[in-house]
Amino acid sequence: MALTIAVHGLPEGSIDLGGLKVVFGTITFDASYPTGGEALVPGDFGFVREIYALFVDAGGVVCKYDAANDTLMAYWCDYDAVADGVLIEVGNTEDISGLGALRFLAIGW
Numbered sequence: 001m002a003l004t005i006a007v008h009g010l011p012e013g014s015i016d017l018g019g020l021k022v023v024f025g026t027i028t029f030d031a032s033y034p035t036g037g038e039a040l041v042p043g044d045f046g047f048v049r050e051i052y053a054l055f056v057d058a059g060g061v062v063c064k065y066d067a068a069n070d071t072l073m074a075y076w077c078d079y080d081a082v083a084d085g086v087l088i089e090v091g092n093t094e095d096i097s098g099l100g101a102l103r104f105l106a107i108g109w
Helices: none
Strands: 004-008 015-017 020-028 051-055 061-066 071-077 087-089 102-108
Touching: 051 061
Parallel strands: none
Antiparallel strands: 004 020, 015 020, 020 102, 051 102, 061 071, 071 087
């Protein structure tokens, strides 16, 4: 499965900062999260190279872009936090589509 990405911005589609582009929008997960994250490449945002992205947490899930593997990783709280830390990756095949649209701000070129 895949992510559903909606890129928003100014009427021109993005903000240009001297070669850097800034876009914002929403991402929605599908019904089966894969271990290691969902594929997310610079082209998904209209970029040619490297992206930096900030995500607004949704429904208790925190997300981060893993640039080394071009994936969007999803984590949730581990309330016992004894063996594996405060945040743990969402489990393989977990359905997190009910989170709705995750807002993001991305920068690339």
